[in-house]
Amino acid sequence: MKFGIVVFPGSNCDHDVYDVLKRNLHQEVQFLWHKNSDLAESEAVVLPGGFSYGDYLRTGAIARFSPIMKEVVRFAKHGRPVIGICNGFQILLETGLLPGAMLRNRRLRFICKFVYLKVENADSTFSCRCRQEQVLKMPIAHNEGNYFLESEKREELIANHQVILRYCDPAGEITEDANPNGSWFNIAGITNRQGNVFGLMPHPERASEGLLGSEDGRLIFHSLIESYS
């Protein structure tokens, strides 16, 4: 599968994703500069983590107007796969490809640590290699990961099985203590209604090698590759 990783000024997980996809998973990968106006025949697009445009104004608010985002939106509307990790998730929210918005973490801290995630829906394009209710271990590293959704849209998100990952404790229990940032419904990752756009705050690219403390992140990339091959 040919992956395109969008590079914004301030992206800093672009090389990590590149490395995992290329070296560990043996995929074709290319960087796509945010000023490009085409996706160079990418079959999947990754919006990586980082601090695009210094997080000025709001996280993702400026990046969404980068020239390449028009193409990313078009690509997504055609049902092609787009994955946004951390800042990439925030950009997808600002773009409107995913519902909701990010608020500051409830305790005002930048949180950088491993967390546990329960696979709420293992039928999605991005989680089909996981078992239903499997507990994954991946790191988070963010200041604005407190997911908010308007109350009138909440039921629909759950009913459509768009919730993919939820913060849980090591035993898989969804508890308030296991919620690092105050996200509504302990949400760590969601898809759009069609299921081809995925945003998640945890970093699967930082958890794809045993040496780094977990290989669970591979399941996310493997799921995507398997779904589209």
Next chain:
Amino acid sequence: MAKAKVYVYLKNGILDPQGKATHHILTTMNFDQVKEVRVGKYITLDFSDQLSRQEIEQQTEQICRKLLANPIIEDYNFDIELNSK
């Protein structure tokens, strides 16, 4: 020069941890008559003299809606000042 003074702030009912932390400190400083603190942003837009007041209002409205505020979590308002220095 014409200036738009834009205020962007979290909607009522949306948790504002910055405001909460600021409020907490104020109570420890004995400003205990302050009942709530909300932290927002103040943004100024300087327009060229070519535009009428109405045009500036329309453009500012669009700029707020499209970029400066996220309508899911934020509200905004603005004042227009003509002939400001």
